[in-house]
Amino acid sequence: MPNNLVKKSFFFLATIVFLSNFVCADEILMRNGDRITGQVVDENQFEMKVYTGVDRPIVINKEFIRRHDRDQVQPEKKVENVYVPQESQENTEEKEVPYEPEVKSEKSKEVDRMVERQEMVKNAVSVWERKISLGYSQSGGNVESSDMAFDLLLSKKRDVYENTIKLGGVFSSVDNRSTARKFNGMLRTATSFGGNNKWYRYLKLDGDHDRFSNIDQRFVPSAGMGYWFSDTDGFKAMVEAGLGAEYTNFRDATKNETRAVFVPRAFVEKKLKNMRLSQEMIAYPSLLDSTEYRIHSETAITNPVSDNVFLRLSLIDDYNSMPNGDTEKNDYRMTSALDVKF
Numbered sequence: 001m002p003n004n005l006v007k008k009s010f011f012f013l014a015t016i017v018f019l020s021n022f023v024c025a026d027e028i029l030m031r032n033g034d035r036i037t038g039q040v041v042d043e044n045q046f047e048m049k050v051y052t053g054v055d056r057p058i059v060i061n062k063e064f065i066r067r068h069d070r071d072q073v074q075p076e077k078k079v080e081n082v083y084v085p086q087e088s089q090e091n092t093e094e095k096e097v098p099y100e101p102e103v104k105s106e107k108s109k110e111v112d113r114m115v116e117r118q119e120m121v122k123n124a125v126s127v128w129e130r131k132i133s134l135g136y137s138q139s140g141g142n143v144e145s146s147d148m149a150f151d152l153l154l155s156k157k158r159d160v161y162e163n164t165i166k167l168g169g170v171f172s173s174v175d176n177r178s179t180a181r182k183f184n185g186m187l188r189t190a191t192s193f194g195g196n197n198k199w200y201r202y203l204k205l206d207g208d209h210d211r212f213s214n215i216d217q218r219f220v221p222s223a224g225m226g227y228w229f230s231d232t233d234g235f236k237a238m239v240e241a242g243l244g245a246e247y248t249n250f251r252d253a254t255k256n257e258t259r260a261v262f263v264p265r266a267f268v269e270k271k272l273k274n275m276r277l278s279q280e281m282i283a284y285p286s287l288l289d290s291t292e293y294r295i296h297s298e299t300a301i302t303n304p305v306s307d308n309v310f311l312r313l314s315l316i317d318d319y320n321s322m323p324n325g326d327t328e329k330n331d332y333r334m335t336s337a338l339d340v341k342f
Contacts, residue, residue: 026050028060029067036060129155133312135337147172147180149335160192162200170333184208190226198228202240204263213331214324217249220284222263236269246284254324260287276302295319302339310339 028036028050038052049057133151151168166186172179190202206220224242231238241264248257261284269278278300285293300314317332 027069028065029069030060031064031066127156127158129153129157129341131339131341133337133339135312135335147333149333149337151337160197162190162192164188164190178211181211182209198231199225200228200240201225202242204242204244211251213320213327214251214254215248216251217247219247220244220261220263222261224263226265234271236267238267240265243287250324252325259292261285262287274304278302292322294321305338308341310341312337312339 026038026040028038030036036050036052036058038050038058040048041051041057042049045062047059047061049059051057131151131153133149133153135149136146147170149168149170152166154165156163164186166184166188168184170180170182185207186204188202188204190200192198192200201224203223204221206222208218209215222242222244224240226238226240229237229239241262244261244263246257246259246261250256263282263284265280265282267278267280269276278298280298282296283293284295295318297317297319298314300312302310302312304310312335314335314337315332316335317330319330320327321329323329
């Protein structure tokens, strides 16, 4: 009997202790509708540990808690400050790294030099203006025939420097017999100077061959100065004058000639809507004999077909006051050509 009383007393005491935990317990309502009743034994900013009477407390993430009814009697748990790692100011600030020159191998240096040379060649080619002309011409004077004509122009202008290379020719044949053969060329370099760069000085070398005018070779090196009155897209006008020497080798037994010449030149170009009208004139008068001179004149009308293709109609007149042999003084030709920039 005493043993039964002891057992009942122990069971009653354990029941009271067990129920007392829930009388003073917290009630937690989860977002999914579940309810958890127990005593919060540990808590921080992100989670809490709740003892529900089982062997071990359960861990609840606070993100899933809808409501937490705390027991008024239960002392408020101290929320632990959880360490959250942050980037230190030392890491967020850019560190100034001392410059250390890159040490390159000889092979790497050679590759860099090759790339630099290729870039220089590319830039040098890109600044050249290139134009070729192919056309049909009708001649009168010394030769009356229909001829083919070509011109090649290379021009580079950078800052105050301008270089020009020009080649041209006219040739024809009738019944497999040559009736016209003319070739001409020019090398020219000019440098602008002055406050507005309208003044310039130049060096030039002209050369030509005219089989049917008895000219085997003729060269005129000259030097002088010029002035641009206007150099806009709508209107261009300039004059220049220089001194030179004319060397002429004839095809027959005529004695070769050398004479000092004055070399004036004028050029005018006007833009009329899309069409351009231009006039150029060059003279080669002798400094010793005023009756001996040559004049080259070219009048042209140019109309664009596209951005890089142009149709040009021109009248070219070469006059020689004292031609050699039985050749005519005035030699002219009318040409229609297609100019192509490339």
